[in-house]
Amino acid sequence: MKALAALALALLAGACAAPGAVAPAVTSRPVVPYTSAGLERVIGQDEAGLVTLFGKPDADIREGAARKLQFAGPICVLDAYLYPKGSEAPRVTYLDAREPDGSTIDRASCVAALVRRDGGK
Incomplete structure (x- = not known):
């Protein structure tokens, strides 16, 4: 009899849940579009630029003919990848940006923030 009462109680408790209830969706950070807009003053620059x-x-990291210059500020970290073309000096062909905690940030926003950091012109 006790088992039957426990089973009935469990069924009644289960009936209290809303029918068709769905667990809330897990939200993630929005995907940052990967465009070159706003990067015109960086893409194609050499080290001096x-x-x-x-x-x-x-940071200045070299691997073969390739080079990565890293610029960090309170808002973001920017990695500029420089590659030579023929006999010319290496120039920026690719950029990557992230927040100091590793989260994604728009590359153009990072460039703008770093231009305003101390030491930038």
């Missing part, structure tokens, strides 16, 4: 724009790089 980047230093003029942002100041001294926080």
Whole structure:
């Protein structure tokens, strides 16, 4: 009898849930569109142009002929990848940006923030 009462109680409690209830969707950060808009003053620059724009790089990493200059500020971190073309000096062909915690940030917004950091012109 006790087992029957426990089963009836469990069925009644289960009936209290809203029919068709769906667990809330897990939200994630919005996807940042990957465009080159706003990057015109950085893409194609050489090292001297980047230093003029942002100041001294926080990191300078070389791998073969390729080079990565990293500029960090309180808002974001920008990685500028420079590659040579023929006998010309290496120039920025690709940029990556992130917030200091690793979250995604728009590259053009990061460029704008770093131009305004101390040391940038």
